[in-house]
Amino acid sequence: GAGVSQSPSNKVTEKGKDVELRCDPISGHTALYWYRQRLGQGLEFLIYFQGNSAPDKSGLPSDRFSAERTGESVSTLTIQRTQQEDSAVYLCASSSAWDSYNEQFFGPGTRLTVL
Amino acid sequence: DQQVKQNSPSLSVQEGRISILNCDYTNSMFDYFLWYKKYPAEGPTFLISISSIKDKNEDGRFTVFLNKSAKHLSLHIVPSQPGDSAVYFCAAAGNTPLVFGKGTRLSVIA
Numbered sequence: 001g002a003g004v005s006q007s008p009s010n011k012v013t014e015k016g017k018d019v020e021l022r023c024d025p026i027s028g029h030t031a032l033y034w035y036r037q038r039l040g041q042g043l044e045f046l047i048y049f050q051g052n053s054a055p056d057k058s059g060l061p062s063d064r065f066s067a068e069r070t071g072e073s074v075s076t077l078t079i080q081r082t083q084q085e086d087s088a089v090y091l092c093a094s095s096s097a098w099d100s101y102n103e104q105f106f107g108p109g110t111r112l113t114v115l
Numbered sequence: 116d117q118q119v120k121q122n123s124p125s126l127s128v129q130e131g132r133i134s135i136l137n138c139d140y141t142n143s144m145f146d147y148f149l150w151y152k153k154y155p156a157e158g159p160t161f162l163i164s165i166s167s168i169k170d171k172n173e174d175g176r177f178t179v180f181l182n183k184s185a186k187h188l189s190l191h192i193v194p195s196q197p198g199d200s201a202v203y204f205c206a207a208a209g210n211t212p213l214v215f216g217k218g219t220r221l222s223v224i225a
Contacts, residue, residue, distance in 0.1 A: 044215075059212070104161070106160070108157050
């Protein structure tokens with residue numbers, strides 16, 4: 001079956017604008033994660049969704065960041081009033097269940113550039 | 116404070132030789148460790164893992180060693196091949212979301 005897909009692959013925006021990043025997980029995967037990788041840094045956990053449970057938002061860096069997930073399907077990460085420090089590759093991953101021990105399957109990422 | 120550290124940002128190895136990538140962690144609650152491999156413009160892919168109850172796990176050319184007392188793990192690739200050239204991320208799991216290191220860029224020179 002298809003892997004995790006993300007869109008757009010690249011996004012260039014002006015400082016202060018809002019952006020939406022989309023993730024389509026592997027069908028049947030109940031857990032979905034968002035990460036951020038800034039230049040020269042590791043993967044930084046942002047948020048995860050597990051089934052119908054409340055999402056873990058502990059990694060979101062500010063209230064300008066939010067994410068939604070429709071059931072066990074598509075997720076959207078929204079960044080409001082973008083800042084230059086938001087420039088990064090945003091990666092989405094899904095797994096068959098949430099716990100850290102389950103293999104996560106990553107999408108190719110969205111490269112966000114804030115001018 | 117980084118809980119998972121990969122202190123070598125890059126490593127170059129001749130084809131056919133052994134590649135050793137190192138990772139240190141600080142949180143003693145971590146009990147499962149993973150290595151992911153990432154090619155440019157692609158997402159990371161799972162490579163190999165090890166539970167804290169083991170000190171070695173081998174899968175083909177890839178072996179991961181865990182030294183719990185030193186809070187250190189390493190990934191050995193032997194023999195190294197040009198297709199192994201990628202960024203390798205160490206990740207640690209416990210009762211929290213995965214924590215990743217910054218990665219080590221491996222270049223295997225033919």
